[in-house]
Amino acid sequence: MPSKQWLIFTDLDGTLLDHDTYSVAPAKDTLHQLATKHIPVIPTTSKTFAEMKAINKNLNLNGPCIVENGAAIHIPHTFLKQKPTDTRWQGNMWVKTFSNQKRVWLEILNQLKPEFGDKFTHFDAMSVGDVSNITGLSTHDATLAKTRQFGEPVLWQGDEKDKLRFIDALKSKGASVLHGGRFLHVSGHGDKGQALKWLCDEYRRQFPEQDTHSLALGDGGNDIAMLETADVAVIVRSPAHSPPTVNRTHQLHVTRSTGPVGWAESVNELVLTPLKEATW
Secondary structure, X not given: OOEEEEEEEEOOEOOOEOOOOOOOHHHHHHHHHHHHOOOOEEEXXXXXXXXXXXXXXXXXXXXXXXXXXXXXEEEEOOOOOOOOOOOEEEOOEEEEEOOOOHHXXXXXXXXXXXXXXXXXXXXXXXXXXXXXXXXXXXXXXHHHHOOOOOOEEEEEOOOHHHXXXXXXXXXXXXXXXXXXXXXXXXXXXXXXXXXXXXXXXHHHHHOOOEEEEEEEEEOOHHHHHHHHHOOEEEEEEOOOOOOOOOOOOOOEEEEEEEHHHHHHHHHHHHXXXXXXXXXX
C-alpha cells in the first residue's frame, strides 16, 4: 500500500497568522510536529515572494510557496525529483507563473480613474507609510509588500453599489478580482486553486509511489478556489469577517476557534492525530 503523504496549503493573514498581530505563536508546536513528519506546509497567499522569503525563515518553512493569490509558485530544487517542463530557473528555485505582469493591471486601473478615482487607491499609488498604516505592517515589511510582480491590491473607499460597478468594469477589461481580508486583488485569471492543483499534479507525477492528499486552510474570499480544489478543506474562522461561501459539502470543515488557534486545532485533528493513531 502506498504511503500517505499530506501537502498542506495554507493562507497566512487571518489563518496561520493572527489577523491583528500577525503572530504564529499558537501554531508553532503544530508546525514543528509537521516538520518532524516531513509534511510540507505550503504558504498560499496574496503576499509577494520578497515577503515570503522572510516569513518562511521565521516559520522554519523550506518548501514551495504560492504567491500573489496563485500568480506564481516558487519551488525549491530539493522539493521535486526534477524540474517541471513549464517552469523557469530563478536562483535555487523553479518558478511556475499563471498571470500577466502587474503593469497590465495598473494600466487598467489608470483607465478607470476618471470614473472611480476618488473611490479607491492601490499599492502602487500608496507610499510605504500608507501601506504600513493600513495593514499594520512595519515599514520594512510594507516595503516588501509593495514589490508585487503580478497583481495589484486595491483599497476600496466608496460604497457597495459603486464597488460592484467598479468590479464589473475591471472584469470587462479582462482582469480578475478577488476579495481578500482588506483589499480587492486585481490580477489575471490564475488563482490559488489552479496553483494548488498544478503543484499536486506535478508532485503525484514525480512521486507515484505515495498516496498524496491535499489539505487547504483559509479564511477569505481569495481562498475559495483552493478550498474548493483541495481534497480536504478547512475554513478558518475570522474575528473580522464572516466565513467565505464555499461550493462543497464533502470534506469541508469549519474551525471552532479563530486564526492560528483554529488552524492548529484542525491540522492536529485531521492530520497529526490520525497519523499517531495509525502508528499505535
